[in-house]
Amino acid sequence: MKTIGVLTSGGDAPGMNAAIRAVVRTACENGMKVYGINRGYAGLIEEDIRELNIRSVSDIIHRGGTMLYSARCLEFKEEAGMKKAIETCHKFGIEGIVVIGGDGSFRGARDLSLRGVPCIAIPGTIDNDIVSTDYTIGYDTCLNTIMQMVDRVRDTVESHSRCIVVEVMGNRCGDLTLNAGIAVGATAIVIPEISCDIEKHVIERIKRTQKTDKKHFIVMVAEGIGGVEALARKIEQECGVESRAIVLGHVQRGGSPTVKDRVVASQMGYYAVQKLISGESNRVIVLKNDSITDYDIYEALCMKKSVDDQLYKVAHEISI
Numbered sequence: 001m002k003t004i005g006v007l008t009s010g011g012d013a014p015g016m017n018a019a020i021r022a023v024v025r026t027a028c029e030n031g032m033k034v035y036g037i038n039r040g041y042a043g044l045i046e047e048d049i050r051e052l053n054i055r056s057v058s059d060i061i062h063r064g065g066t067m068l069y070s071a072r073c074l075e076f077k078e079e080a081g082m083k084k085a086i087e088t089c090h091k092f093g094i095e096g097i098v099v100i101g102g103d104g105s106f107r108g109a110r111d112l113s114l115r116g117v118p119c120i121a122i123p124g125t126i127d128n129d130i131v132s133t134d135y136t137i138g139y140d141t142c143l144n145t146i147m148q149m150v151d152r153v154r155d156t157v158e159s160h161s162r163c164i165v166v167e168v169m170g171n172r173c174g175d176l177t178l179n180a181g182i183a184v185g186a187t188a189i190v191i192p193e194i195s196c197d198i199e200k201h202v203i204e205r206i207k208r209t210q211k212t213d214k215k216h217f218i219v220m221v222a223e224g225i226g227g228v229e230a231l232a233r234k235i236e237q238e239c240g241v242e243s244r245a246i247v248l249g250h251v252q253r254g255g256s257p258t259v260k261d262r263v264v265a266s267q268m269g270y271y272a273v274q275k276l277i278s279g280e281s282n283r284v285i286v287l288k289n290d291s292i293t294d295y296d297i298y299e300a301l302c303m304k305k306s307v308d309d310q311l312y313k314v315a316h317e318i319s320i
């Protein structure tokens with residue numbers, strides 16, 4: 001393989017730049033030409049492409065976002081869009097692509113692989129919602145951002161004896177909310193994977209805690225659940241504590257990647273290029289039990305994720 005492409009697609013995540021850097025440097029060190037494809041599959045269709053060398057990826061390892069930009073491209077899901085993308089690959093001599101993104105982007109990578117453009121996928125999303133891997137690039141940075149943001153609000157919540165209800169991004173996956181909830185000492189955690197009776201798990205819990213003389217409360221709610229304003233009003237009325245709702249939103253997605261994100265992204269970028277060199281296609285690089293390995297993309301997309309019940313139990317037990 002002489003020429004490869006690299007793109008980032010779907011929601012951006014801190015650490016994507018470290019992955020791009022590793023892909024470019026590994027490919028260059030192995031004598032390959034590398035094209036950076038801007039704006040995910042949209043750039044592939046529109047030939048928004050530039051050649052990258054080892055110096056093009058200097059000074060990006062510490063930056064959030066993605067130097068290749070990201071996009072969602074509906075045209076790529078249509079046969080005509082896919083055809084144009086493949087034509088671009090032929091025109092530029094691109095013989096393989098490293099796709100950094102989430103499940104949606106993996107489906108695109110699978111489709112390209114099936115049509116003769118070998119793709120290797122790397123999980124990049126803050127949500128940690130990719131079933132096949134224990135870890136997605138951006139997750140650790142995001143967790144730390146949530147923790148820092150809530151710690152700040154906590155200072156004022158504590159001073160005023162209030163309750164804050166925090167909506168945490170995370171698609172339909174409660175990993176961010178559960179882990180950040182433990183880290184900030186939340187009184188209640190509401191995630192989509194575990195059915196929650198608001199009366200029992202939030203209201204009664206706060207009332208019980210009030211009896212132990214606790215005066216300020218943090219309630220963490222996963223994005224998919226919604227209704228944080230209404231929940232804050234309910235807590236205020238039923239528990240008699242002044243309550244506010246905050247939505248962290250896109251602030252969660254930014255910032256300089258943590259050590260873990262930089263290291264995992266670098267490893268995954270390196271292994272993705274090794275896979276292309278060894279002639280493999282349609283694979284996703286994953287972190288399993290602290291080791292980097294890989295699966296067939298189709299098989300990976302069919303796997304089922306389960307929530308860490310034990311961790312939820314820990315949160316429940318110690319948050320009182």
Ligand code: ADP
Pocket residue numbers: 009010011041071072073074076077101102103104105106107108109111125
């Ligand atoms: P993520 O990769 O973060 O899950 P999306 O689901 O938005 O984000 O997918 C990113 C892009 O991947 C889409 O805009 C589209 O171009 C491509 N994609 C998503 N789903 C498919 C699919 N079923 N088939 C082909 N391409 C897809």
